[in-house]
Amino acid sequence: xxxxxxxxxxxxxxxxxxxxxxxxxxxxxxxxxxxxxxxxxxxxxxxxxxxxxxxxxxxxxxxxxxxxxxxxxxxxxxxxxxxxxxxxxxxxxxxxxxxxxx
Numbered sequence: 001x002x003x004x005x006x007x008x009x010x011x012x013x014x015x016x017x018x019x020x021x022x023x024x025x026x027x028x029x030x031x032x033x034x035x036x037x038x039x040x041x042x043x044x045x046x047x048x049x050x051x052x053x054x055x056x057x058x059x060x061x062x063x064x065x066x067x068x069x070x071x072x073x074x075x076x077x078x079x080x081x082x083x084x085x086x087x088x089x090x091x092x093x094x095x096x097x098x099x100x101x102x
Contacts, residue, residue, distance in 0.1 A: 011073030016040070019080055021088035022055070030055045034083045038076045038095070041065075046072035052078055 016039035025031040037049040046066040053059030067071035084090075 004050075004075065017076060018092070019076075019094075020092040021080075021083050022087055022091050026054075030057065033091075034079075034088055035077060036079050036083075038072055040069075048072055048075050048079070 006039065016037065019036045021036075023031045032054055033050070033052065035051040037051075039047055039049075041047050046069055048064045048066065050062045050064075051059055051065045064075065066075065066089075
């Protein structure tokens with residue numbers, strides 16, 4: 001079971017972006033997921049969270065910090081595109097005009 005303390009914190013920040021992607025389930029294995037969250041911190045920087053794992057199993061959380069919004073947004077889009085190329089499908093998107101809308 002996934003430890004809730006590993007999940008990125010929920011954000012009330014209107015600039016925050018969240019994307020939840022998942023593989024299609026097979027009969028023998030539970031689906032894998034990736035959650036990508038980008039939000040501004042209290043000091044004006046940006047934090048990119050990348051959580052991945054097996055649904056109902058262990059998860060890995062990576063955090064990367066950026067000083068500039070454009071750099072953070074480019075990293076968010078690159079992470080999204082990488083997962084889409086790997087066959088993940090978008091299940092949920094929240095944030096600035098749909099981060100998946102490109």
